[in-house]
Amino acid sequence: MTIAEQYPHLQQFFQYLQFEKRYSQHTLVAYQNDLEQFCIYLISFYDAPPMEAVKPAMVRSWLATMKAEEAVANKTLNRKISTLKSFFKFLMKNGVLQQTPMATIISPKVSKRLPVFVEENDFKNNFSKLHFTDDHAGKTERLVLLLFYNTGMRLSELINLKESGIDWSYSHIKVLGKGNKERIIPVSKELLQELQTYIETKPASGEAEAYVFVNAKGKRLVAKSVYNFINKQLTYITTISQKSPHILRHTFATHLMNNGADLNAVKELLGHSSLAATQVYTHNTIEKLKEVYKQAHPKA
Incomplete structure (x- = not known):
């Protein structure tokens, strides 16, 4: 059986x-x-x-x-x-059970680790030095990397992003996040222009609702290929050991917090269901303040 x-x-x-x-x-x-x-x-x-x-x-x-x-x-x-x-x-x-056996099960404690992220100067200084091929694959890699950093969206949200999710008039993108929840992420006019150019020149997909990012055959990108090329490009940007699309999400949130963004606003941009999930990024801000204090204060 x-x-x-x-x-x-x-x-x-x-x-x-x-x-x-x-x-x-x-x-x-x-x-x-x-x-x-x-x-x-x-x-x-x-x-x-x-x-x-x-x-x-x-x-x-x-x-x-x-x-x-x-x-x-x-x-x-x-x-x-x-x-x-x-x-x-x-x-x-569904009426199968009267009570759950999980009521007395206690989850073990997990030590919280600070999110790993790319330093702001590393991203600014090294992104312009990256080499992208002048074909569709190279243009896709460059734009995907920029979109991850500029929006903080998840990998699944990016590969499932559709052209209908871009609002050209109001300069924002609608993504479908965890739990099938929609959220709005603002994007710059400059990035919107790059997205428009990419969409106009990408291979035709034949889909009823076209995905924004496709491969050379017009098929939607798969998660593994995106992970691989992001990992490759981050090698030239940063020396941190973890190099993945999710690191760019951490980077997006940390750079916002370090530059004075409101915690609730960052929560909404990331699509977190609770503020507790976003508060971890405040620790990076505190660590940065400690570092500045040690370097600048004569009695530190």
């Missing part, structure tokens, strides 16, 4: 996430992997109990096993706990 046959509610949950919550494919895969891993554990160690019979002790045992035998990090454990909480909440909502 397969996992899906043993636990039919799994497929119902995945369909709920896909069609009602409209989660991204990346998030769906993560949920599926976590739940299948948990179900395999239930089958192996508890003789496949129905979900109604799952106890908090079973969940704790699974988490402890991963921590001890697989050295799974607390951050990963927290994600798996979040997955189970969502799943059991779904079962309660």
Whole structure:
């Protein structure tokens, strides 16, 4: 008997996430992997109990096993706990369970690390020195890099950006973020002009609603290719070890904060659901102030 046959509610949950919550494919895969891993554990160690019979002790045992035998990090454990909480909440909502076994499960503490970002001077001084080929690929790489830095959008938001999401009159871009939430990001007239030129000269896609960024065949960019060329170009801009599209999102937020932007405004620009997620960028500002103090104050 397969996992899906043993636990039919799994497929119902995945369909709920896909069609009602409209989660991204990346998030769906993560949920599926976590739940299948948990179900395999239930089958192996508890003789496949129905979900109604799952106890908090079973969940704790699974988490402890991963921590001890697989050295799974607390951050990963927290994600798996979040997955189970969502799943059991779904079962309660649909009348399968009367109560969730997750009520007494406590997430382990995760040490907060400051976001890694590209220094402002490094970006300003080194971007002009980058070499982009004079073909469609080179123009795409250059504009994608600029858009990441100027808007702070996520990788998934950029590759799914459509021409209809650009408001030329009001100089802003509409993106679809996490949880299918729309947000508006202002862009400069100069960047809009570059986007317009790119759209006018890019290969035809034949799509009903055209994506802004396409490859030489007119197909929407894929996440892996964007990650690869951003990683390559950042090598020439900065010496930090992490080089990814998300680093440019951190860079966007940190540069705004360092130049006096309002925290709530940065929260809205990033599309964070809570202010707590944005507050981490204030720490970088504080660290910068400490550095200035040490360098400038005679008694530091």
